[in-house]
Amino acid sequence: MADPKKLFIKTYGCQMNVYDSERMAESLGGSGYIEVSGPEEADMILLNTCHIREKAAEKVYSELGRLKEYKIANPNVKIGVAGCVAQAEGEEIMRRQPMVDLVVGPQSYHRLPELEAKAGNGVKALDTDFPEEDKFEMLKARPKAKRAPAAFLTVQEGCDKFCAFCVVPYTRGAESSRPVDRILREAEDLVKRGVREITLLGQNVNAYHGIASDADGGGTWGLARLIRRLSEVEGLERIRFTTSHPNDMEDDLIAAHGDCEKLMPYLHLPVQSGSDRILKAMNRKHTAEEYLKVLERIRAARPDIALSGDFIVGFPGETDQDFEDTMNLVREVGYASAYSFKYSARPGTPAAEKGDKMVDAAVASERLQRLQALITSQQRAFQESMVGREVSVLFERVGRVAGQMVGKSEYLHAVYITGDVQIGEIHRVRIVESATNSLGGVLVA
Numbered sequence: 001m002a003d004p005k006k007l008f009i010k011t012y013g014c015q016m017n018v019y020d021s022e023r024m025a026e027s028l029g030g031s032g033y034i035e036v037s038g039p040e041e042a043d044m045i046l047l048n049t050c051h052i053r054e055k056a057a058e059k060v061y062s063e064l065g066r067l068k069e070y071k072i073a074n075p076n077v078k079i080g081v082a083g084c085v086a087q088a089e090g091e092e093i094m095r096r097q098p099m100v101d102l103v104v105g106p107q108s109y110h111r112l113p114e115l116e117a118k119a120g121n122g123v124k125a126l127d128t129d130f131p132e133e134d135k136f137e138m139l140k141a142r143p144k145a146k147r148a149p150a151a152f153l154t155v156q157e158g159c160d161k162f163c164a165f166c167v168v169p170y171t172r173g174a175e176s177s178r179p180v181d182r183i184l185r186e187a188e189d190l191v192k193r194g195v196r197e198i199t200l201l202g203q204n205v206n207a208y209h210g211i212a213s214d215a216d217g218g219g220t221w222g223l224a225r226l227i228r229r230l231s232e233v234e235g236l237e238r239i240r241f242t243t244s245h246p247n248d249m250e251d252d253l254i255a256a257h258g259d260c261e262k263l264m265p266y267l268h269l270p271v272q273s274g275s276d277r278i279l280k281a282m283n284r285k286h287t288a289e290e291y292l293k294v295l296e297r298i299r300a301a302r303p304d305i306a307l308s309g310d311f312i313v314g315f316p317g318e319t320d321q322d323f324e325d326t327m328n329l330v331r332e333v334g335y336a337s338a339y340s341f342k343y344s345a346r347p348g349t350p351a352a353e354k355g356d357k358m359v360d361a362a363v364a365s366e367r368l369q370r371l372q373a374l375i376t377s378q379q380r381a382f383q384e385s386m387v388g389r390e391v392s393v394l395f396e397r398v399g400r401v402a403g404q405m406v407g408k409s410e411y412l413h414a415v416y417i418t419g420d421v422q423i424g425e426i427h428r429v430r431i432v433e434s435a436t437n438s439l440g441g442v443l444v445a
């Protein structure tokens with residue numbers, strides 16, 4: 001048998017890219033590739049890129065520049081660009097970096113084996129279509145090897161919301177949902193391989209509306225119904241989902257947070273700004289008050305829910321008062337964690353095309369610092385509030401110190417203990433200390 005070829009994938013960006021990279025590696029497995037952890041001995045180097053913020057394309061070009069040495073050392077090495085920069089830049093990538101052999105968009109990576117074969121014959125291969133066929137159906141069955149206890153599962157892709165700053169509707173395309181039975185089958189397979197926790201992924205995951213087969217009762221299911229059905233899968237202990245839009249937090253999904261035991265008490269629900277004026281300019285289609293009302297209802301269903309969000313500062317036209325509105329909203333909510341970014345104009349998006357007045361860069365940086373300081377203090381307070389409490393921990397790996405095991409609590413905190421537990425087990429743990437990015441605990445007998 002021929003030696004396996006070696007594949008190195010470098011993944012940027014969101015969790016969906018992590019999932020896509022896994023599936024790409026699996027699909028190239030059929031072409032004789034095994035995955036390796038560095039570019040040094042690789043026969044193929046794939047960059048799975050992200051286009052969501054700042055200078056994404058430039059970063060990819062400079063990374064490609066650095067990869068040149070591998071191509072010079074071994075001209076047979078294939079270099080590919082996948083993901084959202086591939087989608088946005090297309091042929092331009094090969095024009096600017098002629099050593100690139102293959103460019104593949106996020107909707108066509110099921111065609112990777114063909115593209116790889118083409119590249120192997122010295123033909124440049126490009127595919128940035130939004131094909132009719134379902135890539136998930138065309139992908140090879142996932143391998144049976146045992147795997148880590150927490151996994152991602154993409155159930156929905158694309159977005160029809162068209163927030164004025166965002167490239168997702170252009171790079172990932174229109175909203176589409178995978179059929180219920182395919183998701184169930186994939187979840188059951190993951191569980192057979194040792195998975196105990198699944199995070200359902202979608203750019204707008206709570207807009208999920210998948211077709212159910214007659215065997216499952218037919219009709220179109222929303223995310224809540226899918227979660228309820230998944231929670232019947234024996235051996236699957238925890239379910240999470242990300243990322244959501246406030247306008248799609250339907251009644252049943254809110255209710256599921258209260259009555260579906262396997263659904264973890266953690267919700268990432270981005271709002272982006274606390275100013276109604278800016279929310280309108282962002283085309284978010286909700287006000288700050290409406291967002292807070294949604295959170296109120298979720299907290300009524302699940303009082304201990306840990307909330308997370310995304311914020312953009314320095315959106316064109318943002319005044320000091322608009323920014324203070326954002327600070328006030330954050331104070332009112334009290335986040336368990338949150339992500340904040342400085343606005344960056346993304347080519348092709350309405351906000352970038354309108355050419356509205358950009359906020360001065362120094363002002364935007366100062367706002368970002370203030371917002372991040374506030375979020376960090378909330379994060380710390382939430383983490384410290386865990387000391388003395390009992391949580392349940394899914395153990396995922398051995399720790400750095402001998403005898404130490406590390407896992408995740410239901411609130412997504414990293415928790416370490418010293419004790420006799422196995423990877424994949426869930427145990428009650430009493431938290432005794434709070435470190436910078438993790439919690440220390442003891443097993444509850």
Ligand code: 5AD
Nearest residue numbers: 165166270310311341342343344346
């Ligand atoms: N500039 C800054 N942040 C952005 N995000 C999306 N687009 C932009 C942009 N043009 C942020 C949003 C989104 C997160 C994934 O990235 O906060 O929720």
Ligand code: SF4
Nearest residue numbers: 159161162163166168
């Ligand atoms: Fe982008 Fe999210 Fe808005 Fe969709 S809802 S356009 S993915 S920020």
